[in-house]
Amino acid sequence: MTKKSPLYYIFAYLFLGVFALFNIIPIFYMIVGSFKTEQEYAASPFALPEVLQFSNYSKAWEVANMDVYFFNSLLITFISLIVTVMLGALAAFFLSRFEFKLRGALYGLFLLGMLIPIHATLIPIFMIMKNLSLLDTYLSLILPYTAFHLSLTIFILEGFMRSFPRDLEESGVMDGAGIYRIFWSIILPITRPAIATVVILNFIYNWNEYLFALVLISSESLKTLPLGIANFVGIETASLTLQMAALTIALVPIIIFYLLLQKQLVNGMVAGAVKG
Amino acid sequence: MHTLKKTRLAIFVGLLPSLIIYVGVAILPIILSLYYSLFNWDGISAKVFIGLDNFGDIFQDDIFWLSVKNNVIIMLTGLIGQLPLGLLLALLLNRSLKGNGFFRTVGFIPVVISSVMVSLIWGMIYNTEYGFLNSVLGVIGLEGWQRNWLGDPDWSMLSISLAYIWQNCGLYMIIFLAALQNISSEVNEAAELDGATGLRKVILITIPMIRATILVTVIYSISNSFRVFDLIQILTGGGPAHQTEVMTIYMYNNAFLSRQFGYGSAVSILILLFSLIVVVIANRVGREKD
Numbered sequence: 001m002t003k004k005s006p007l008y009y010i011f012a013y014l015f016l017g018v019f020a021l022f023n024i025i026p027i028f029y030m031i032v033g034s035f036k037t038e039q040e041y042a043a044s045p046f047a048l049p050e051v052l053q054f055s056n057y058s059k060a061w062e063v064a065n066m067d068v069y070f071f072n073s074l075l076i077t078f079i080s081l082i083v084t085v086m087l088g089a090l091a092a093f094f095l096s097r098f099e100f101k102l103r104g105a106l107y108g109l110f111l112l113g114m115l116i117p118i119h120a121t122l123i124p125i126f127m128i129m130k131n132l133s134l135l136d137t138y139l140s141l142i143l144p145y146t147a148f149h150l151s152l153t154i155f156i157l158e159g160f161m162r163s164f165p166r167d168l169e170e171s172g173v174m175d176g177a178g179i180y181r182i183f184w185s186i187i188l189p190i191t192r193p194a195i196a197t198v199v200i201l202n203f204i205y206n207w208n209e210y211l212f213a214l215v216l217i218s219s220e221s222l223k224t225l226p227l228g229i230a231n232f233v234g235i236e237t238a239s240l241t242l243q244m245a246a247l248t249i250a251l252v253p254i255i256i257f258y259l260l261l262q263k264q265l266v267n268g269m270v271a272g273a274v275k276g
Numbered sequence: 277m278h279t280l281k282k283t284r285l286a287i288f289v290g291l292l293p294s295l296i297i298y299v300g301v302a303i304l305p306i307i308l309s310l311y312y313s314l315f316n317w318d319g320i321s322a323k324v325f326i327g328l329d330n331f332g333d334i335f336q337d338d339i340f341w342l343s344v345k346n347n348v349i350i351m352l353t354g355l356i357g358q359l360p361l362g363l364l365l366a367l368l369l370n371r372s373l374k375g376n377g378f379f380r381t382v383g384f385i386p387v388v389i390s391s392v393m394v395s396l397i398w399g400m401i402y403n404t405e406y407g408f409l410n411s412v413l414g415v416i417g418l419e420g421w422q423r424n425w426l427g428d429p430d431w432s433m434l435s436i437s438l439a440y441i442w443q444n445c446g447l448y449m450i451i452f453l454a455a456l457q458n459i460s461s462e463v464n465e466a467a468e469l470d471g472a473t474g475l476r477k478v479i480l481i482t483i484p485m486i487r488a489t490i491l492v493t494v495i496y497s498i499s500n501s502f503r504v505f506d507l508i509q510i511l512t513g514g515g516p517a518h519q520t521e522v523m524t525i526y527m528y529n530n531a532f533l534s535r536q537f538g539y540g541s542a543v544s545i546l547i548l549l550f551s552l553i554v555v556v557i558a559n560r561v562g563r564e565k566d
Binding site: 009012013015016019020022023024025026027029030041042045046087088090091093094095098100106109110112113115116117118119120121122123124125126127128130143144146147148150151154178179180183204207208209210211214215226227229230233240243244247250251254255258259262265266269270273274 | 282283284286287290291293294295297298299300301302303304305306308309312319364365368369371373375378379380381382383384385386387388389390391392393395396397398399400401403406408411415442446447450451454489492496499502503505506509510524527528531532537540541544545547548551552555
């Protein structure tokens with residue numbers, strides 16, 4: 001590769017540096033602010049706190065019901081994720097390893113979901129949940145989270161399973177194993193890399209989801225983290241440092257998760273965006 | 277081989293649960309939306325059939341057209357803001373620079389955190405009294421520039437666009453970077469042997485090589501722009517005086533705040549139609565050049 005002039009490197013680092021600062025400063029500013037008292041913050045918003053005020057955190061944790069939100073988010077995220085991946089893997093198995101009359105049509109139907117903006121379904125889903133008396137329950141979120149992520153899950157898993165050689169199942173058939181046995185003990189184990197991708201994708205999408213929660217959940221005790229924290233900030237407008245502490249509490253787990261699983265997460269989200 | 281009947285049953289049983297949930301919660305609502313859009317309905321009392329009147333009313337509502345205009349602004353923000361910025365960053369990171377990994381990690385953070393967090397963080401930046409932006413302006417002596425970033429109709433849409441760029445630019449950076457790294461080194465070497473270097477090489481060789489990826493990101497960016505909701509709902513709720521309303525917010529406000537379910541459904545059908553039309557056109561234009 002040809003050597004670039006020093007001027008190029010100065011420009012590159014300058015540009016990247018500004019970009020990095022642009023990304024970090026808002027978050028850094030928020031974390032620093034969360035350790036200040038309200039007076040300290042109002043007097044000098046950029047100074048480092050004199051004493052680290054953990055009181056903002058204990059207060060935010062209590063006032064904002066953070067434990068309830070975290071619990072709800074974890075529960076809804078994981079149940080939806082498990083249901084989506086199990087059902088999606090099973091559907092992908094039949095769509096990729098069998099020939100039957102409606103196969104193409106069904107596959108196309110499932111892919112259609114990636115084109116639908118969820119906003120176009122919001123009012124009917126609200127009415128359906130209302131009529132089924134499911135409004136304001138965990139299930140009212142689990143069902144849409146599952147339904148809308150089945151498309152991408154099936155798309156990724158079907159593509160992966162299709163690439164296996166045809167004779168893979170034959171040993172199982174020889175042993176007299178049933179179709180579900182073959183799925184469970186032959187196909188599913190070798191699909192693991194693709195399963196990991198869809199698990200991460202489903203996790204991050206469900207964990208971050210806001211619109212369905214906003215429309216379908218109203219009880220304080222059922223709110224998920226994004227909904228709960230958005231409401232908290234909307235109500236607690238008087239104390240910016242308290243808001244910052246609550247936001248930091250919500251932010252830290254996802255940042256840690258990201259740093260730990262960076263490669264898989266980035267690859268998964270890129271695949272999700274490019275294919276979706 | 278399995279007996280045919282048994283296989284058929286297994287396929288049926290295996291696909292049924294996914295199909296029920298998927299069709300019931302994702303497909304059926306589209307059809308219901310279409311149906312609801314023909315009625316005057318508050319979601320509680322009896323529906324009154326009014327044909328296409330909802331659509332007529334929508335097209336005569338200035339606020340709807342304002343929201344369409346804002347959707348176009350968001351779309352252009354994606355196309356002229358996020359994509360070129362992402363491409364430039366990817367081009368810079370495609371060389372072996374020290375700290376490459378750091379910039380990639382940092383660049384992707386806004387993509388991973390929820391749009392709610394992004395919105396709340398930017399709400400803090402734009403806060404009139406104690407916000408980051410106004411404080412910075414105060415410190416560097418530009419008090420005159422301080423303003424109510426989200427409340428001032430001249431600035432609110434611009435402020436939202438900036439936050440929107442922040443939110444997604446890292447995603448495009450990573451997508452482009454992956455595409456750039458797929459260009460074989462032979463192509464690069466051949467280009468350099470022919471004397472194509474620097475900007476010339478980028479425009480003549482690199483960009484055409486990743487055309488397919490650019491097309492994908494353009495379509496993704498367009499369809500994404502029609503789905504913007506969280507950011508605006510949390511930052512401004514569509515205000516001040518509808519100045520930042522986009523179609524999704526217009527739909528939400530009409531349906532869930534004003535209880536006009538029929539009217540809201542008609543809007544949601546239009547969102548679906550508009551986004552499909554623009555995506556199809558972008559697809560056509562992109563393919564034609566091949």
